[in-house]
Amino acid sequence: MSAPEDTVPEDGVTRDDPMIAAEWALGLLEGEELLAARGKYTTDPAFAWRKEWWDDWFAPLTDAMPGAEPSGHVWVGIAARLAAQQADVAAPASDAPASNVVALEARVRRWQWVAGLSSAAAAVALAWLALAPDSTVQAPPTQIAAAAPMVATVPIGETGLRLDVTYIPESEKMLVAAIGLTADGVHDHELWLVPADGSDVQSLGVVAPGTVRAMTLPAAVTAKLGDGAGLVLTREPIGGKPDGVDAGPVVAKGAFTRV
């Protein structure tokens, strides 16, 4: 009962990837572990397969959850968002030659390729993606605007260190590079999205010091991720901001711009 956690034996249960996939499918993971699992899902097919294996097996349990009728405005909202998206897609496409679509697809594929690399290599590839003059894709400006990655730099005080955040609109994937940062063992740092429209701040999770991490963002977050969206980094207890208390002090901030 009062035994500290580290004296409790693990009873021979190895916490391998299939186990982490099970924990995730069940919904047990949070904070840093949840982000790590999401990142692994995008880069490790065996892990992704096992997560879906658990999802499939657990799915019948939802039959025991009573159904409920949502309000009518839910479908109205969905239809409105679909219409808005289709308008976005249709406008540039109407006067753009097919090669622009190819360019767009190439950009997305290249992103997927970047996301498939190991962390260290991804950092290099990312620098290339974000900084190299783009000589291979000759898309008109409107097309670039639609597909361009969004980046934010979050300098950490006077340290010269910084957090680099890259988001590719079509992919719903975001890379958070915290190279050079180290954990102090007492705090975690949590990243927050500050939407440009003044709506509520949303957590992007705890930052993993010293790594580049890919994550898939929920739609609730991507919906708010546009030009001028801000980022703040707060200092929190290990594991991130606890429920029911205010976020810790802001230690750094930045804003998204298109490359």
Add this chain to the structure above:
Amino acid sequence: MVRLAQGDQSALEEIYRATRVKLFGICLRILGDRKEAEDALQDVYINLWQRADRYDPARASPIAWLAAFARNRAIDRLRTGKVRGGAVPVEEAAPLADETPLADMLLVDAQQAAQIHKCLGALDDRTQGHIRAAFFEGKTYAQLAEAADVPLGTMKSWIRRGLQRLRACLEASEAA
């Protein structure tokens, strides 16, 4: 679902009509708040529209896939937005007869359902209870440990042993 992958909006509406009651029930159960659950439900269908190509007919029935998708989205929302969540009391989530013509599509494969229940039922009551609480109420390890008044490590150890046995049982059924 195949039509949806090709971007047919009326297909989405059809799926919405057929599945909204079940999926909203799942979101409501996990998030415990109608407004949050409705936002989550919107996300589910918008995402479905954008990413229907991820659905693999060889793997799961459409409704199993959708149910898992909705629950995952709701859990994401619970963790990301730090919604003050928790399960809805059962009386709030009033059961609702599903009147849609596609009702048979809403039943997850019966054999598969029987197997997961059998394998879960083979676990000891305590472990089973905690795994169910995680699934149905979106509880984290920390919340489960607090509720059971045991150290976090003990709870992790219980559940991991349970998941290990569950996996062995499910894999045995697949091999059979």
